[in-house]
Amino acid sequence: MGLVHDATVRIHRPGSGYAHDGPGGDFLGSGFFIAPSWILTCAHVAMRGEGGVVNVWFKEDRYSTELSEVPGKVVAAMPGARPQGATGWPAPDLALIKLQRPVEHTCVYVTERSEAMLRSREIHCVGWAPSQGGGLLKRSGVCVVKGAYGASDDAEQVVRLDGDWLEPGMSGGPVVDLARGEVVGVIKSRLDHHQGGTAVGIERLRTLKVPSAPVETEGDDTYQSVFHAHDRYHADRHNSPASTERTWADVQSELSPPPGGVLGPKRRADLLGRLAEFPPPVSTRGLLLLLDALPGVHSRDHRPAPRGWRDGLGALYDTRARDRDAPLELVLRYCMGVLAADRPFDVPSTRTAAKSLWEWVKRIAEEELSRDFRRQLAMEWAAVRLRLEENRRRALAPPGAPVRHGERAYVLLELEPQGWARNRYDWRIGVARHTGEMLPVAEDSQGTALDTLPDRLAAALTEAFRRCDEPGSPALLQVCVTPALFGLEVDRWELPSDGLPLGVVRPVVLRSSYHGPADERLARWKAMRDTGMRAEVVDCENELRVRVPEVAQLRTLAHESVPVLCRYGDRPDPGITAGAVRVLDTGFGMALLQRRPTETDTVCKEFHRRVAEAVSDARARDGLPLKLHELRKGVSAQRTETYWSDGVALFYDDPHHPLPGADEFLEAP
Structure with a gap:
């Protein structure tokens, strides 16, 4: 229940002028975080x-009693x-709210x-409700399920509850099955x-409208994106x-018996995460056909019909086992069906997702199932692998010519710290031509x-952009x-x-007057002109902060690598800065x-x-500034799938366009 309470939120009218904990009319009801943002x-x-x-209003820090506010x-x-x-409001009476800026928060586990x-x-039942003292307090109670108004195929089915009092304001809050440790309504x-x-x-969220246009990214289908x-x-x-x-997997494992059947909570969380790396099913019909091909599964009995990979997995739980190994074999056969399924779109990470899922299937089969069954799986994987390789070859077809930033003018802003005055900087702004x-x-x-730099430089930057911007194509x-x-x-x-952030209006990149050996810089830069690139996280291993390797080890990275500093932060200490310097010392032109x-x-x-996907999508070096610009525009446009890039x-x-020397840069009268 502690995990549920941490993720339960209050919903208010924006800017009503009432005190948020007072008796005013701005409080609308409750809700809960179902997924990040x-x-x-x-x-x-x-x-x-x-x-x-x-x-x-939500709890950003689970150890704090203070609430934070974010628009949605x-x-x-x-x-x-x-x-x-x-x-009253007809069923299903559900709504999804998207946060308008990225924040840190916890999420519930949904069945x-x-x-x-x-x-x-x-x-x-958990929710917020007015207290006798005039403020708002979180309220929870125990109810008993008594039945339903409407059949399972009725769009307006609601479940009848009896037991505890439900207070005004609790509408929208989560309903939790503590026997299984999951939110069910x-x-x-x-x-x-x-x-x-x-x-x-x-x-009932499965009845969310299916996009009429072709689904080309995960974000095109809200249901799939959320789950x-x-x-x-x-x-x-x-x-x-x-x-x-x-x-959630930790606390679910302590329940008796733990939910998830043959998988258990921890395996189930791991498997659902691997399935979520794939593009969604092409259609509900395609998913139903996959389920119908499995022995003993009656997919049409599940209403509303399964729509995502997680729904299909849930449909397997009710299958009656003919022998001890049958439930686990069924799960692995379903996974093989996911591997072989058609996809509405393909991304470079799909190949990685397929390999990850196959390794999971192979490991579980080796630990618990017969040799004959493992042989069948290996033959199916061989066929899937051939198909994935063909998709990869198509994806590597030569792309259209990217924008060459070196072929057009750009704006250069130089900031130099004054050695005798802390936190004060000299600055210079100019327009650089490709010549x-x-x-x-x-x-x-x-x-x-x-x-004070933003205000002080605003007029000069505006003038510089005016000199080199082109219609529909802002300068770098x-x-x-x-x-x-x-x-x-910046x-x-x-x-x-x-009135918009610079990074939303135009590509913005960093440079430094400090860099590595010229020959190594040129070699690495040349390798990235038209070939594929790949991200290499250099300061984080297994999600634990590590020291950036020494230059000799960094040099072993392939020339098409783009180093990623996952833990740079907003105020780096000297050790973090030294790690960034080592990356520059190795001649990397991008990081x-x-x-x-x-x-x-x-x-x-x-x-x-996500950063690996972004670097791969950019394909070549000139595409990466544009990719980051696209992501920044997505954050500004409140596209949750881009919030990771905030x-x-x-x-x-670019070593072909060295920075001007201090003695030859600006000679304005």
């Missing part, structure tokens, strides 16, 4: 916000409005079974002057050696305080600083001319740095996963 609540709670926008936007509501003349709440006996309503109320099963993020979240925390917190000519715009050697901004200042977030500065603060127990697997900076140093 996603909240599940009732439609009748979420849609009372103005313009589909609400404020979410309703992305999906079922239904989206109350029918005229209706006294993958169909009609899990109706199979529960005693359930716990959402509180919908209470009974006036009586105990109990109604709730909606979590599986893939949910499953990766729990798998990453369960598998991370860095995290010291008790996970090597540097046109001065403005400079100041009087020393500017770091926190290169920021030259010492490695100790790589944490300076990409977040805003110019009055457009990625995560500047968001991290703790020693930070779970960073999602960052590793705080990432790119070091991008």
Whole structure:
């Protein structure tokens, strides 16, 4: 219940002017984090916000009693409005709220079974409600499932609850089956002057509208995006050696008997995380055909129909075993079906996901199943591998010509710390042409305080951009600083001319006057012109912070490697800065740095996963500044699939365009 309480939130109207804990009318109801940056609540709670926008109050630090506030936007509501003349909000009465900026928070574990709440006996309800003292307090109670209004194939099915009192404001809160340790539903309503109320099963989210256009990315289908993020979240925390917190899999393992059947909670969390690395099923029909091909599985009995890989796994739990090994064999056959299934789209990480899932299947089969069954699996994997290799060859087809940043003008901002005045900087701004000519715009050697730089430089930067921007194609901004200042977030500065962060308007990269041997720089830079690139995390191993290797070891990395500093942070200490210098000493012309603060127990697997995809997608060196620009625009546009990149900076140093010397840079009168 502690894990549930940590993830349960309050939902308010934005900017109502009432005290948040007072008796004012800004409090709308409850909700809970179902996945990173996603909240599940009732439609009748979420849609009372103005313009589909609400404020979410949540617990950012589980050891603190203070709540933090973040804005959220309703992305999906079922239904989206109350029918005229209706006294209540019709079922399923569910809504998904997407946070409008990235924050750290915990998430609940959601069941993958169909009609899990109706199979529960005693359930716990959690939510916020007004207290007698006039504020808001978290409230929990125990209810008993008494049945349902509507059949399983009825779109408006709701579950009847009896038992404890459900208070006003608890609508949208989670319903928890403590026997299995999972969230199975959402509180919908209470009974006036009586105990109990109604709730909606979590599986009703499967009725969320299927996109009409082809699904080309995970984010194109909200249902798949949310549940893939949910499953990766729990798998990453369960598998991370860095995290010291008790996970859902840990506490579920202590239940008697532990849920998950032959898998158990820990194997189940691991498997669901691996399945979430794949593109979703092409269609519900395709998933049903896969399930129907398995012995003893009656997929049509599950209402609403399974829609994602996790739903398909949940459909296997009810199959009656013909012998001891049958349940586990069924799970592994299902995994092989996922490996062989058609995909709505393909990404470079799919190949890695397939190998990871096969290794899991092979390990489980070797530990527990017969040799004959293992031989069948090996033959199936051989056929799948041939198909994956063919997909890989198609993906490596020569791409279209990328933008060559070296062939057009860019803006250069140089910041130099004053050795005699702490935290004060001289600066110079110019426009660099592809011919090597540097046109001065403005400079100041009087020393500017770091926190006043954005305002002080705004006019000069605006003028420089005006000189080299082209319609629909903003010029690149290169920021030259010492490695100790790589944490300076110039990409977040805003110019009055457009009111948006610089990194959203244009590509922004870092440079340094300090770099490695010229011949090594040129060799590495040349190797990345048109070939594929791959990310190499150099300061984090198994999600634990490690020292950046020495130059001799860094030199063993392939020329197409892009070093990634996962733990650079916003205020690097001398040891971290020295690690960045070693990367430059090795001649790397590109490196990625995560500047968001991290703790020693930070779970960073999602960052590793996504940064590898981003580098691979960029294909060649000139595509990486554009890729990062695209990600920054995604964060600004509140696309949750890009939130992982918040705080990432790119070091991008083209040896063919060296920085001008101090004596030849700006000679403005």
